[in-house]
Amino acid sequence: GDIAVPELDLEEYVRYGRQMLVPEVGKRGQIALKQTKVLVVGAGGLGCPALLYLSGAGFGTIGIVDHDTVSLSNLPRQTLYSTASIGKLKVDAAVDELRSRNANVKYVSHPVAVRHDNIFEIVRHYDIVLDCTDTPMTRYLLGDATRLLSKPLVSASALRTEAQLVVLNMGAEGPCYRCVFPDPPEHVQACSDAGIIGPVVAVAGVLQSLEAIKLASGHNGGQPPTMTFFSAIHGRPWRCVRIRGRQKSCSVCGDAPTVSESDITTGKYDYADFCGGSLDSNQY
Amino acid sequence: GDIAVPELDLEEYVRYGRQMLVPEVGKRGQIALKQTKVLVVGAGGLGCPALLYLSGAGFGTIGIVDHDTVSLSNLPRQTLYSTASIGKLKVDAAVDELRSRNANVKYVSHPVAVRHDNIFEIVRHYDIVLDCTDTPMTRYLLGDATRLLSKPLVSASALRTEAQLVVLNMGAEGPCYRCVFPDPPEHVQACSDAGIIGPVVAVAGVLQSLEAIKLASGHNGGQPPTMTFFSAIHGRPWRCVRIRGRQKSCSVCGDAPTVSESDITTGKYDYADFCGGSLDSNQY
């Protein structure tokens, strides 16, 4: 039968009022947000600002995937956490903080690492997915699962003084993660951390939440696919570049795909092997 | 005598470690941040994200100016505040929240509105100022006072689906606020609120904190002055445009200035008269 379209109560009218005044959102868009379930994978430097604004915007359900606990070194940019959060599970600290700001949202914690054997079962229940993770392997996993489940994926990344963002899986002819990045980078250096400036990763996370709001309220579709590059200090600060569409040769969404959902969930397709040495964040 | 250059203690090395790993910051930059006092005028949609990342970055002193109390309708984008904050003074709620995340920073509350008779005394004690206010009058006040006191001003604004950002008062030949905006817009419509989407104003606030970090760590100077325009939904998303330098005809910083500090503090220069009908945010 039909699902009743939710209405907004008085508290919501007041809370979301200024957002609804924007013609591109309106009451229609606010109700659409309320009916949308968004999954944030990774509650770190990207995920924290994304979650704050997804919660503020009034999504109906927000899922959070992260198996990690809060450390002191997280605090400059993982802005949901306080010194009192140190040692707690990130998903728990995040939900507490978000719920204190907006209890209208249903928060779902997934205190696990994304793996080939759990990702489909998690992603399946959501409408939009944000990749806020930090390794090539999780990015390929999320890229593949969301493509195979036809979920739009808002993927962002950041390092040092730069950030990148792209919206994937849009329609039948939009690219998936593998279409754009068919091969993982090779791991060629020892594992060392290249550093990050808080506002740089925060800009990317905030823009991810914006793309989710646009998707949910019907403002992201029909345009050719683009990718955004941000450079905080050197060179041109912002570039929005046109990127390729779906690649006929793509092993996940091409004309003759070789990777299926069951290949992934059964472990037949080996991500550790595929990503090879690139299990860690890139560095030079 | 000399002021001892602060060192970093172990907690700070751990806390700020990933930021210090960025070569453009390093230990040198981190210590420079610790020695810098930044003032955030306005603890709303711009100020909240700016404050989160200024605090996270480890500025030595952060001042907050806002006379307002927290309302329910603030919460979607004024992300320092929870439902429990409603009714509290914004500066108090903000300081509580920020201190829980980083107690290394000295927070100074200024629970007042910026006025011609208090602005110089407040601004004088800081090194960098962020304009996170929301009316033409406060913007001209801040623009003038910071120019006359030679403080770099990071000015941003946002409405509906757009945002703008500019760094002013850079060096002897950089423009001040009046150089770029010599005349206030006329107030031609009834007072009504045009709305705002959370991530749009948040992007601007985050970028303000980034500019402050760059200024404090020595990465903002020498380049020609630019202004950034962001459009979340329509048209070109990002533009960074070259703007004019100091205007010889500027009434505050030109070759024959007609507005001085005492003109302003004594009320001889009348902002209400200057801004005329434009005491409120712009709208169409």
Place this chain on the structure above:
Amino acid sequence: MAVPLTVEFSGGLEALFNNERSINLSLESRDGSENSPTITDLVVYLCEKVMMDKRRELFVIDGYHVRPGVLVLINDADWELVGEENYVIQPGDEILFASTLHGG
């Protein structure tokens, strides 16, 4: 001589132009001469031939002067750097009229 250009609006100004954010035009000098048009020619044209809205004062004052609070950007540069109203428009130029925002 008619010059092709793109005019863009932001910061709410688009509301005066039927919510068009970007318009492609081919413009001549308004004195009918062979000279290329200037920004003033463009502003006159927009007011007289393009603007749907009657609230002209939200775009220009004192005739055809772009009103305070509107920045004019020519190919990503402040018009102040290139001659303001007297700038001679080149083929393919992108001219943005951006209303200053004040909200926060």
Place this chain on the structure above:
Amino acid sequence: MAVPLTVEFSGGLEALFNNERSINLSLESRDGSENSPTITDLVVYLCEKVMMDKRRELFVIDGYHVRPGVLVLINDADWELVGEENYVIQPGDEILFASTLHGG
């Protein structure tokens, strides 16, 4: 025929080129003909004449193929849209080699 162009690097690749983020070049086809150079000609030139760093494998593999994880953008468009390595470089082109970031 020598073509003037600008090469840019981001995402850490600049470290291989003496931290230069932007280099202006004038490039010829490597076969010495009058043909305009292609992206392949550019990559060869960068490896042989510009790259300071010995870790060539961070930029190219199997000879002069741009390595996985590096996006090539020509005038703000993915090279896949304009012929990839065979794209013929035009005067004034801006070619960005951007290493994909993974951090979050």
